Amino acid sequence: xxxxxxFLPTSVDDAVEKAGEDQQFLAGGQTLIPxxxxxxxMPEALVSLSKVAELRGICRxxxxxxxxxxxxxxxxxxxxxxxPALAELADGIGDPAVRNRGTIGGSLANNDPAACYPAAxxxxxxxxxxxxxxxxxxxxxxxxxxxALEEGELITEVQFPIPDSAVYAKFVQPAxxxxxxxxxxxxxxxxxxxxxxxxxxxGVFRWAEAENALADRFQSDALEGVGLGDVDILSDIHAxxxxxxxxxxxxxxxxxxxxxxx
Amino acid sequence: MPLISLMINxxxxxxxxxxxxxxVDFLREDLEMTGTxxxxxxxxxxxxxxxxxxxxxxxxxxxxxxxxxQEVQTIEGEAxxxxxxxxxxxxxxxxxxxxxxxxxxxxxxxxxxxLAQNPKPTEHDIRTHLEGNLCRCTGYHxxxxxxxxxSGQDPTVPA
Numbered sequence: 413x414x415x416x417x418x419f420l421p422t423s424v425d426d427a428v429e430k431a432g433e434d435q436q437f438l439a440g441g442q443t444l445i446p447x448x449x450x451x452x453x454m455p456e457a458l459v460s461l462s463k464v465a466e467l468r469g470i471c472r473x474x475x476x477x478x479x480x481x482x483x484x485x486x487x488x489x490x491x492x493x494x495x496p497a498l499a500e501l502a503d504g505i506g507d508p509a510v511r512n513r514g515t516i517g518g519s520l521a522n523n524d525p526a527a528c529y530p531a532a533x534x535x536x537x538x539x540x541x542x543x544x545x546x547x548x549x550x551x552x553x554x555x556x557x558x559x560a561l562e563e564g565e566l567i568t569e570v571q572f573p574i575p576d577s578a579v580y581a582k583f584v585q586p587a588x589x590x591x592x593x594x595x596x597x598x599x600x601x602x603x604x605x606x607x608x609x610x611x612x613x614x615g616v617f618r619w620a621e622a623e624n625a626l627a628d629r630f631q632s633d634a635l636e637g638v639g640l641g642d643v644d645i646l647s648d649i650h651a652x653x654x655x656x657x658x659x660x661x662x663x664x665x666x667x668x669x670x671x672x673x674x
Numbered sequence: 675m676p677l678i679s680l681m682i683n684x685x686x687x688x689x690x691x692x693x694x695x696x697x698v699d700f701l702r703e704d705l706e707m708t709g710t711x712x713x714x715x716x717x718x719x720x721x722x723x724x725x726x727x728x729x730x731x732x733x734x735x736x737x738x739x740x741x742x743x744q745e746v747q748t749i750e751g752e753a754x755x756x757x758x759x760x761x762x763x764x765x766x767x768x769x770x771x772x773x774x775x776x777x778x779x780x781x782x783x784x785x786x787x788x789l790a791q792n793p794k795p796t797e798h799d800i801r802t803h804l805e806g807n808l809c810r811c812t813g814y815h816x817x818x819x820x821x822x823x824x825s826g827q828d829p830t831v832p833a
Contacts, residue, residue, distance in 0.1 A: 438737075463743075507805040
C-alpha cells in the first residue's frame, strides 16, 4: 500500500467536511482495502465511516419504505424480516466474515458490475439518499464502477419500497461468490421490474422487454422469443458473452418459477 | 506515527504504527501475536479470521485503527490461561482436523463464530459457514467432524 492518513469522523457532517480532494470514503473496506493493497488506488487520506453511528441501522419510513443506513452490514440486512428477498440477497454476498464487515453503501458507491445490491436497488426503484439529495435508482447507476455521486458526496441511506412480491436468483461465481448473472424481479400490483446484474458491460440494467412481457402474463414461458435488445453483454474468463446472454433468460425463468411456486 | 491501543483477548495492547497498518499486521508484526495467519492477503482464504465485538471478520481487510474501541478476540484467546485447549480446539485435535495447520486458526475462529450463533449446526450449516475459509490440504471432512463433535454431535462425514 502507498502511505496515507486515515480519519475517523463520528458524524456525517464531520465526514463530509473531512473529505477533500484526493481523499476517499472507506466503508466496510472489503473491496477498497484489497484494491489499495494492489496499489490500484492512491488516496492521500481515507475517511473511515466505521465510527459514524448515524449511518447504521434499519427502520421503516413514513411511506412504508425500508430505510437502510449506508454503513449497515450485509449480515444485518440478512437478519431483517420486512423484505425477505433482500435478506436472502444479502445473505448470499461473499462469506460470513465479509458480510460482517461489508456494507450496502460501500457496495452501491463502488457499483461493481457483478455486485448483488445494485440489482435490488434498480429492481425495486429504490431511492439512494446522500448528504445533499435523493437519487432515483434509474439515475444512480451510470456505468461500469460509475455512479451519479459527485466528488465528496456521501450515501447516507437507501430507501426500498417493499414490493408485493420479489425474488433474487443468482448464478454464482463459486470462488468470489459474485454474480455471473443475478436477476432481481419485483412486482408492484400489475407492474413488474426486472434488474439484471453480472451481465451488462455497463453494469446493472433493467430488462425492459422482459418487464413488458411479464406485465402481460407473469409466467416463465412469456419470455419465449424475448431478446435482450441492444444491451452490451460482458465476456470474461468466467463466462463468454453468448453463455451469459443465455444465462440471463435461464435465471429470469428460474426466478419467475420460484415466485409462482411461493 | 499514531499510537494505537486495542483490547485484545481482554488485555490492552498498544504500539506506534503507521496509519495504514492492517489489523493482521498489527497483531503479527507489532504485537508478535503470530497465531493469526496471512494466507492469501486478498481476503479470500480466511486464515486471518479474528472476532471483533464477537463477530468473525478478516483481519487482513481491516485497518488496526478501525478496531479501536472494539473487543478483538484472536486464536491466542481460545485456550485458557493455563494453556488448556477449548472444547473446539480439543475436537480439532481429536478429529485430526489439521494437516499442515496453516488454515486452522481461521477455521477455529470461524467455527467459534458459528457455534456462538448456532450451537447445534448441521453439516450443511457448517459447510455454508466455512465458505470463506480455505484449507489448502483439502482436509475439510475432518474439520466438519471436529465442529460436529465440539457441538455434542456425532462425526458423520467419512474421513
